[in-house]
Amino acid sequence: MTELTLIATILILFLSYNHTEAALQVGFYRDKCPSAETxxxxxxxxxFVDxxxxxxxxxxxxxxxxFVRYRVFLCQGCDGSILIDSTSTNQAEKDGPPNGITLRGLEVIDNAKAKLEATCKGTVSCADILAYAARDSIVITGGLYWDVPAGRRDGRISKAAETSDIPAPFLQLGEITQSFANKNLSQHDMVALLxxxxxxxxxCSSFADRLYNFSSTGRQDPSLNPPFAQLLKQQCPRNSQGGVSQTDVVFMNQSPFTMDPSYYGNLFQHNGLFTSDQTLLDSQETTRQIAFYATQGLAWQADFVQAMIKMSQIQVLTGTEGEIHANCRKIN
Structure with a gap:
């Protein structure tokens, strides 16, 4: 073993040990900031009322x-870095191609952070606020409750270029499966999370190619149910330049404010909005899982919870790593 290899091995073991010793835990703020979750x-x-x-x-x-891109010796997962604003010298994640004008809920995190800083200054990370807020959002729309393992620290790096690992809506089954596998999430986790x-x-811009530019002939995606495609065309009309408005939006589902299994039933009707949705029927294994979820909503929600807990621990910073941002929009 060369000296360089030995040093690398020791460093990896140290990082692994550090993460093991400072693992996330349920009830992390029970003593540090008892009112945090409330x-x-x-x-x-x-x-949500508004x-x-x-x-x-x-x-x-x-x-x-x-889901930001992984770099060796650079933990950049669930670290609150998507909340950091761009500066004159750095374009941050929130302004990367998959995000841009599409992010919502930033003000909720800001408001929660301000109250937490007033209650228990420098204690609750922005990354943990995001994890709790996601859980509470699922519950408020009818999903199952779960205890959130916490103790994440906030990252000091946020770069738009690192958003390239966020799965795109045009991916095929093999590509999106690999995207989740890169984050140690199984195909089963993926189907549950989607x-x-x-x-x-x-x-509309996220799926317009399926309506107007699917092939060189300009036809619509044949995997789209024709009546559904026609409805989408009415909601996402072409503009004078041949594209669609960057601000027009459509609901993902006929029950867009309720966590129910209708998404899976829609796939069998070829009413999946994105290619990455409809492509879930391209294998027997995923098709069986979708059929099960379509009729067993409680089983899907239980799997969804487990997958969310697993996802929320991707490349987290813990212990003395990173920092606790005083303002979620900027590094201390």
């Missing part, structure tokens, strides 16, 4: 925070 839950509930679309927005915000598309809305 404060966050109240902010989510208050925002705008029910906040709930899916917060779930997506947490997902996009966790059920979150049962709530919320999407910008």
């Amino acid at each position: 404060i966050i839950r109240n902010e989510v509930a208050k925002a 705008n029910r679309g906040i709930a899916p927005g917060l779930v997506r915000l947490h997902f996009h925070d966790c 059920g979150a598309h049962t709530i919320g809305r999407s910008h």
Whole structure:
């Protein structure tokens, strides 16, 4: 073993040990900030009354925070870095291609953070606020409750270029499966998590190619149910440049504010909004899972909870790593 290899091995063991010793835990703020979860839950509930679309927005915000690109010796997963604002010298994650104008719920995190800083200064990380807010958003839309393992620390790095690992809506089954596998999430986890598309809305630009530019002949995607495609065309008309508006949106589902298994039933009707949704029928294994979830909503929700807990621990910073941001929009 060369000296360089030995040093690398020791460093890896040290990092592994550090993460093991400072693992996330349920009830992390029980003594440090007893009202933390209540404060966050109240902010989510208050925002939901004014705008029910906040709930899916917060779930997506947490997902996009966790799915940034992995770099060796650089933990950049669920670390709150998606909340950091861009500066004159750095374009941050929130302004990366998959995010841009599509992120919602940032003000909920800001409000919760302000109250937490007033209650227990420098204690609750922005990354943990995101994890709790995502859980509370699922619960408020009818999903199952779960205890959130906490103790995440906030990252000091946020770069738009690192958002390239966030799964794109045009991916095929093999590609999206690999995207989740890169984060140590199984295909089973993936199918369960994509059920979150049962709530919320999407910008027309995320699936317009399926309507107008699917092939060189300009036909629509043949995997789209024709009546559904026609409805989408009415909601997402072409503009004078041949594209669609960057601001037009459609609901993801016929029950966009309720965590129910209708997403899976829609796939069998070829009413999946994204290619990455409809492609879930491209294997026998995923098709069986979808058929099961379509009729067994409680089983899906239980699997969804387990997958969310697993996802929320991707490359977290713990212990003395990172920092606790005083303001979620900037590094201390």
